[in-house]
Amino acid sequence: MTTSNSSSRDISLQLSSSPVLKVADITDALEDSYLDILSDDDDAKQSEESPLKKRTNKIWNVAPLFDVVLRGCRAQPRMDHISIDEMSIPFSGQCGIRQYCPGKPNPVGIRYLCNSLRYGDLSRVYDIKKIM
Secondary structure, eight states, rough: OOHHHHHHHHHHHHHHHHTTTTTHHHHHHHHHHHHHHHHHHHHHHHHSOHHHHHHHHTTTTTTHHHHHHHHHHHTTOOOOOOOOEEEEEESSOOOTTTEOOOSSSSOEEEEEEEEEEEOOOOEEOOOOOOOO
């Protein structure tokens, strides 16, 4: 019994120190930042934002959450071979860049470009209406 507990601790220690599986670092940072965002007084925070910023940046209220994910992804090592893909974040709330894609399991969402690496993804949210 003791050996199984010690071996499971060793395995979890190896997994947490592996550069391939450092996704937990990103999720920890994401959870901390998300809790900070939720704990802030939203009314005071929204009143501080200028109307110009709200008009030019359509995702201004969730941008801090995306920034945390991007910082974590950019901290991952870069590889020689990458894959670029277009993905969608399911989102049915009010947002100016929300898209409808019929035939998807979650047809309403926010589209973004993703550079897929072995260790993680680098993402950028974009508005398809401005590109086309």
